[in-house]
Amino acid sequence: MNLSDYKVHHNANIKLKDHQCSKGKKEENDYIEQNIIPPLVEKLKELHLKLHAEEKNGIMVVLQAIDAAGKDEAISYIFSNLNAQGLKVTTYGKPSETEQKHDYLWRLHDGEPERGQIAILNRSHYEDVIATRIHDLLEDDDDTEIQRRYRQINNYEQYLSENGFSVVKFFFNMSKDEQKERFLKRMKNPDKQWEFSFSDIDDREKWEEYQEVFEDMLNNTSTEHSPWYILPADDEWHTRRIITEAMIHTLEDINPRFPKISGEDKKKLDEYIKKLENE
Structure with missing residues (x-):
């Protein structure tokens, strides 16, 4: 699979209607029987374990979508396979009264990763350039303020990237017909x-x-430092494959390694190995 087919170029002028919402639906068994998903998840687990052990870098994952597009399911399937100690998930809803008293990026800080962590944002700071426009929540000139926020968000994500925290972003591109079907399934199932x-x-x-x-x-x-991927969200399993491969690509760029023990610690380790072996 070519990830560049789904990656938004930093100078792009994309139209969502030009991006397929499905590549032809397959079921979970198709991906398992063809041995596609399991080895990808294993590779992601190995790289994530190295990231967690090394504690030099972190990754912030942004999941953004309209309702019922599959964010929760993607989190449950892919990221539940990872080491829980190196993982955090934060869901962003309507700002609280306290959050509204601060700048719009203030509430994002608790969701940021520590070094050695992958932090998943289920919705994110992008609600402040989406919901604010849809619901006319901005007091100032809308276009001017939104352009200012785009600049601030890009600068913020570049700041994270330059300090060892990669930002990778996934947009779930779902069709209106598919959303209708998913809504009806929810509404009819107690x-x-x-x-x-x-x-x-x-x-x-x-x-x-x-x-x-x-x-x-x-x-x-x-941007070059924090790209978006457009996912064909009608096809849930292909979407999960793209996310997994994009995360592997991000981790391979970081190239985390298990820490090596040396010097006095290595001598002490050897002594303790002998001690246990001689019990």
């Missing part, structure tokens, strides 16, 4: 109804407006 919100239908009525806002976000904030 065990899934708790996942449904009436506001989801209200947002669905603004579908075209969301598409325009998403396009603007992608075109203004996919």
Whole structure:
């Protein structure tokens, strides 16, 4: 698979209608029987363990999408396979009263990774250039303020990157028909109804407006240091494969290694090995 087919170039002017929402649906067994997903997950686990052990770099993963696009399922399947000590997940909803008293990026800091961690943002600081526009929440001139925020976000992500924290971003590109089917499954299944919100239908009525806002976000904030990947989210298993391969690519660029013990610590380790062997 060529990841560049899904990566948004930093000088791009993309239109979401030109990006497929599906590559032809396959089931989980297709990917397992063809031995595609399992070796990728194992490779991701190995690289993540090295990242956690080395504690030199971190990765911030941004998942952004319209409702029912599959963010939670991607987190559950892929990232649940990783070492829990080197992983954190933060979900961002409507800003609290305390968060509203600070600058819009303030609430992001608790979700940032430590060195040795992968931090997943389920929704993110990008809500402040999406929801603010959809719901007319900005007091100042909308276009001027949004352009200012794009610049601030790009600078912030570059700051993270230059300090050893890679930022990789995934946009779940789902079709309106697929969202309809997923909503209906939730609404008709008593065990899934708790996942449904009436506001989801209200947002669905603004579908075209969301598409325009998403396009603007992608075109203004996919940078060389912090790229966006557009995922064909109707196809859940292909989406998970792309995320896994993109994470592997990011980790391979970091090239983490297990720490080596040397000097006095190595001598002491050898002494303790002999001590245990002679018990």
